[in-house]
Every structure is written in structure tokens, then in C-alpha cells.
Amino acid sequence: MAEFRMPSLGADMEAGTLVEWRVRPGDTVKRGDIVALVETQKGIIEVELFESGTLQELLVKPGEKVPVGAVLALVRAEGEAVAPSVAAPAQPPAPPSATPPTPAPSVGAPPSARPETGVAPPAPSAHRPRASPAARSAAARLGVDLARVSGTGPGGAISLEDVERAARAEAPPAPPSAPPLPSPEARRAGMRQAIAAAMARSKREIPHYYLDTRIDLERARAWLREQNERLPVAERMLPLVLFLKAVALATRQFPELNGLWEGGAFRPSRAVHLGVVISLRQGGLMVPALHDVTEKPLGTLMRELSDLIQRARRGALRSSELADSTLTVTSLGEPGADRVLGVIFPPQVAIVGFGSVRELPWVVEGRCVPRPLVTASLSADHRVSDGHRGAAFLARVERLLQEPEKL
Amino acid sequence: MNREALKKAVLEALAAVAPELDPDTLRPNEPLREQLDIDSFDFLQFIIGLDQNLSLSIPETDYGRLTTLDALVDYLGEKLGGRPGGK
Numbered sequence: 134m135a136e137f138r139m140p141s142l143g144a145d146m147e148a149g150t151l152v153e154w155r156v157r158p159g160d161t162v163k164r165g166d167i168v169a170l171v172e173t174q175k176g177i178i179e180v181e182l183f184e185s186g187t188l189q190e191l192l193v194k195p196g197e198k199v200p201v202g203a204v205l206a207l208v209r210a211e212g213e214a215v216a217p218s219v220a221a222p223a224q225p226p227a228p229p230s231a232t233p234p235t236p237a238p239s240v241g242a243p244p245s246a247r248p249e250t251g252v253a254p255p256a257p258s259a260h261r262p263r264a265s266p267a268a269r270s271a272a273a274r275l276g277v278d279l280a281r282v283s284g285t286g287p288g289g290a291i292s293l294e295d296v297e298r299a300a301r302a303e304a305p306p307a308p309p310s311a312p313p314l315p316s317p318e319a320r321r322a323g324m325r326q327a328i329a330a331a332m333a334r335s336k337r338e339i340p341h342y343y344l345d346t347r348i349d350l351e352r353a354r355a356w357l358r359e360q361n362e363r364l365p366v367a368e369r370m371l372p373l374v375l376f377l378k379a380v381a382l383a384t385r386q387f388p389e390l391n392g393l394w395e396g397g398a399f400r401p402s403r404a405v406h407l408g409v410v411i412s413l414r415q416g417g418l419m420v421p422a423l424h425d426v427t428e429k430p431l432g433t434l435m436r437e438l439s440d441l442i443q444r445a446r447r448g449a450l451r452s453s454e455l456a457d458s459t460l461t462v463t464s465l466g467e468p469g470a471d472r473v474l475g476v477i478f479p480p481q482v483a484i485v486g487f488g489s490v491r492e493l494p495w496v497v498e499g500r501c502v503p504r505p506l507v508t509a510s511l512s513a514d515h516r517v518s519d520g521h522r523g524a525a526f527l528a529r530v531e532r533l534l535q536e537p538e539k540l
Numbered sequence: 541m542n543r544e545a546l547k548k549a550v551l552e553a554l555a556a557v558a559p560e561l562d563p564d565t566l567r568p569n570e571p572l573r574e575q576l577d578i579d580s581f582d583f584l585q586f587i588i589g590l591d592q593n594l595s596l597s598i599p600e601t602d603y604g605r606l607t608t609l610d611a612l613v614d615y616l617g618e619k620l621g622g623r624p625g626g627k
Contacts (some may be wrong), residue, residue: 361600366591370599371580414558414577444583467573468581 135184136488139199139207141456142173143331143420149173150198160188162208164290167451175419176320180452186210200410205353217238261492264291317415324417332476338392339482342520345510348534349495354505357538370435371428372490373409373464376509377434378540379533380462380485381405381426387526389518390483390511393462397483399517408458408478409438411445418444420461420478421454431540472508481534482514483523485530521540541594546616550609552588557582561562574588 141150152170156162163185189207193199196530262279264272268291272279282299284291315323335341353375361369383390384405392401406422414421420443426434444450462476464487472489475484488508495504509530511523533540541549555561560575560621566575573583583603591597596619606612 278598358600366597367588369587370583371584373580414560439581467583 134189134212135186135208136170136204137182137184137208139171139201139203140180140452140456141201141235142171142178142452143175144328144490146173146201148198148200149178151193151195152177153195154191156188156191157190158190162186162188165453167507168433171452175417175455176324176450178450178452178455182208186213189397207345207453225448254426262291263289264296265293267293268296271300302341309470311383314321314414321416325355326352328417335477335479339477339479340524341477341512342515343512344520344527345472345474345508346488346524346531347506347508348531349497350490350505350507350534351532353537354490359465366433368432370431371438371466372507373487374431374435374438374463375534375537376464377407377409377423377438377462377483377488379530380460381407382533382540383526383529384460385427386529387518387522389522390513392482392524394479394482394514394516395480402459404459406457406459408461408481410461411442411464413446419450419455420458421450422456422458424453424457444461460485462487472510475511475512477512477514482517483486484512486510486512541617541620543613543617546613547609549590549593550612550616553586553593554557556589566609571607572609572612573607590616594620597612 140444150173152172152490154169155165156168162168164181166182168182168188169180171178177201186208189209191206193203193205199205221241254378262282263284263286264279264282265286269279271277271293272282276295277299278294280397282291282295283289285295286292292399296395305473327380350372355370357372357375364370365413387497388401389399391405394400404425405427406424407426408420408422411419411421415531423434423441423443429437441454442448457480458478460477460481461472461484461518463484465473469489472488473486475486477484486509488510490505493506494501495506496502497504509527511527513523551561551566553565554572560579561627562577566572572578576582578586585604588597593617598615598619602615605615610626
């Protein structure tokens with residue numbers, strides 16, 4: 134039986150609130166299905182499943198806040214036997230009693246809302262219980278079977294209070310209400326706290342070093358312009374796509390910049406999932422991942438980037454997109470600033486930054502000419518790499534951007 | 541399309557990327573991107589919106605002319621001059 138747990142959706146996340154299940158017990162599910170919505174400090178995230186099979190049981194109700202790693206549901210693999218329920222274990226047999234407690238339907242509650250007890254309904258009572266007229270009236274009104282109520286009145290007679298108590302005891306629990314969505318102000322405050330927590334942890338734990346270099350984008354810009362002239366407007370590419378692909382390809386020679394610091398050691402990642410810093414219009418940012426960047430052509434990356442940005446801004450990111458990044462890229466775009474020195478998102482070990490592209494004087498073959506320049510920066514973790522390798526990495530990024538047609 | 545219709549088309553495309561846009565407070569002669577905090581991606585989406593609304597593909601080389609609301613309307617009027625209106 135696989136356990137589906139509350140995922141960690143960032144270094145800052147300690148707990149999440151289940152907002153909604155999108156599956157029910159018995160549903161066939163497969164890896165990658167979106168099965169729940171979870172509210173985090175950064176907003177509502179679509180949580181994907183990492184196991185295929187049949188959903189056995191939901192263990193957390195909407196509205197419940199649970200820590201990262203808590204089991205949310207159980208998934209039965211194909212061919213696996215049905216396991217006994219965890220959340221509602223079989224009750225031991227009740228001792229014989231003249232008035233065993235039995236659920237009674239509450240007024241107005243549809244039959245389907247009743248909890249399934251697995252217990253056969255009681256046989257009609259053989260005799261008329263002693264009860265006051267008020268108790269009988271209340272029992273009829275509340276749907277309480279008097280045969281199942283213990284009387285506390287004289288001689289065991291059932292009183293109005295007995296009926297009301299029985300009705301309260303047997304009423305099904307109120308369905309969990311969806312958690313109230315935080316106000317925009319509360320969400321912004323939560324996001325700021327989350328960003329602050331992650332960045333404070335980063336600065337506390339990671340010995341950063343910083344490097345930057347200027348890159349002439351004349352060739353890259355001309356090539357991109359030429360491509361975009363041929364493409365429909367909706368498929369035009371931004372310089373950011375070239376930056377992302379160049380960074381991803383450069384990590385092949387610098388694996389110490391692509392991976393995670395976990396358990397006191399660095400684990401390089403074969404795949405390059407680039408976290409992309411996306412600013413939100415209402416303030417704050419998200420850093421979802423573009424998966425397998427080295428493997429995809431630029432057009433595909435642009436489409437995926439466009440989709441990612443739009444979903445980030447409307448609050449529809451998926452859990453895998455927030456948990457998978459192996460290296461982050463931040464780009465200030467236009468308008469912006471000349472350079473950005475990023476703070477590493479733990480447990481990653483590096484972040485690459487690109488400032489705004491500026492038309493500036495540049496010396497080419499002994500002549501000073503205007504060129505579109507961008508300042509690329511690297512913030513990296515000294516536990517894993519050093520400045521010499523970091524500088525070589527930036528030089529590699531620069532070389533790759535001089536041959537955009539090969540990206 | 542007359543100037544008012546072009547302005548309306550521009551504002552519609554802008555509102556798609558900057559939903560908080562208030563046309564009454566937009567200063568027509570000041571940089572649009574600064575007023576609306578439009579980044580490179582938003583700007584591309586805006587250009588795509590104009591393409592869809594007006595059936596006009598604006599080349600990248602002309603982006604530099606599209607700085608203010610008035611400049612945009614002027615540019616579109618020039619490009620669409622004498623042409624039947626867009627969608």
C-alpha cells in the first residue's frame with residue numbers, strides 16, 4: 134500500500150491545508166494525476182500523485198492543516214489486496230445491551246449522508262418503550278428510535294432530555310467545511326513570510342559566493358529576431374528562453390552546480406529542471422520548474438515557459454513544478470536593472486541571474502561599438518563549488534550564447 | 541478604425557495582461573510599461589492580444605515605437621490606415 138504524503142513545496146514549507154480532494158476512494162488513479170488542492174503560504178497548489186493504482190482511503194479531510202510528510206491518502210497498487218481501513222478501524226463488537234446506541238437519521242439529512250457503519254439496522258422493538266409525550270414528540274421530530282434510548286426518568290422512562298441527548302449523540306458529524314480562503318492581504322503576507330523564511334535559511338546555511346560577467350548578445354539577438362520574424366506572433370520567443378537553454382546545457386560540464394544539498398552532502402542531478410523566478414502582479418514571486426530543459430527545443434521551452442508563467446500568475450501550479458527544481462534562473466527582463474545577484478533556493482546549490490539587456494559601448498576587434506549587453510551572474514554554494522569553476526561555468530554560458538543556432 | 545476604436549482595442553489587450561488597469565488613470569503620453577508594471581512576457585502577451593484583436597502582426601523591430609498609449613494608437617492608425625477594421 135503506497136502512502137500519498139503532503140509534499141514539500143519549497144524549502145520554506147512546513148505544513149499545508151488540504152482544500153479539496155479531486156478523487157474518491159475506489160477511483161483508479163495514475164502517477165501524475167492531480168488529486169488534491171493544497172493551500173500553502175504561496176497560494177493554492179494542485180498536488181499530483183506519484184503512484185498508480187486504486188485510491189484506497191482518504192485520511193485527511195478538507196480544512197485540515199497537516200505537516201509536510203503526513204500521510205494524506207493510501208493508494209493500492211494493481212493486484213494488491215484491499216487492506217483494512219486505517220482512518221476508521223473496525224469497531225470491537227459492542228457488549229449486549231438493552232438499548233444499544235444506534236444512529237438515527239437527523240432531520241433533513243439525506244440518507245446518503247449517513248455514515249456507513251456496516252451494522253445491520255435493528256429489528257423493530259417488540260414493545261412500546263415508556264416515554265413522556267414530550268419525549269415521543271421530540272423523537273418523531275428528530276427521527277430518534279425510542280427503543281434505542283436509555284431512559285433516565287422514573288422507572289427508566291424516557292424523558293425529553295434523553296431524546297435530545299440521543300439525537301445529539303447520533304447525529305452525524307457536520308461535514309467538514311472548506312477552509313476559508315485567505316484574503317489577498319493575508320496571502321501576500323504569507324508569501325512574504327515564506328520568501329523571508331527560505332531566504333533567511335539560505336543565507337544562514339549556505340556559504341554563497343558571487344560572480345558576474347558581461348555577455349555580448351549581438352548574435353543571439355539577431356538570430357532570435359530572425360526566428361521571430363518567421364514565427365506566428367503567438368510563438369515568438371523571448372531572450373529568456375535562450376538564457377535557460379544555455380544555462381542548462383552548461384551544467385553538463387559543471388554538474389556541481391545542478392543538484393541538491395541533502396543530508397549533509399551534495400547530490401548532483403542528471404536531469405536539469407530549471408526553477409524560473411516569476412514575479413506576480415500582486416507582489417511576491419513563485420519559482421516553478423521547467424522540466425528537462427536540456428532535452429527540449431527552444432520552441433517547446435517557450436510554450437512551456439509561457440504556460441508556466443500564466444499558471445503561476447493565476448495560481449494554478451502543480452506540486453511537481455514547485456518541488457523539482459535542481460537549479461534556478463532569475464531574469465529581470467525589461468524594464469529591470471543591470472544585474473541581479475540571487476539568493477540560492479535551498480536545497481539547491483546555485484542560482485544564475487540575468488540583468489536587463491542594455492545597449493552599451495563594447496570593444497570589438499579594437500573598435501568601440503554599441504552592443505546589446507547582458508550581465509550574467511552566478512551565486513553558488515561554496516560547500517560544493519568554488520569561484521574558479523563558477524567563472525568557467527559563466528564563460529561556458531557566454532560561449533553557448535554566441536552560437537544560438539546550436540541551442 | 542477610428543482613433544477611439546483603436547484606443548479601445550489597445551485598452552482591451554492591455555487589460556488582459558494588467559487586469560487592474562484603470563483607463564481613467566492611464567496617462568496617454570507616459571511610458572505604458574512603467575505605468576502598468578508590464579514585463580517582457582506581459583508585453584509579448586499584449587502584442588499577441590493585438591494580433592488577435594486587430595489581425596495585425598507587429599514586427600519586433602517596431603516594439604520601440606510602442607511606448608505610450610498615444611504612440612500605440614498612432615502606430616496602429618498608421619499600420620491599419622485605409623484598411624478595413626479588425627475583428
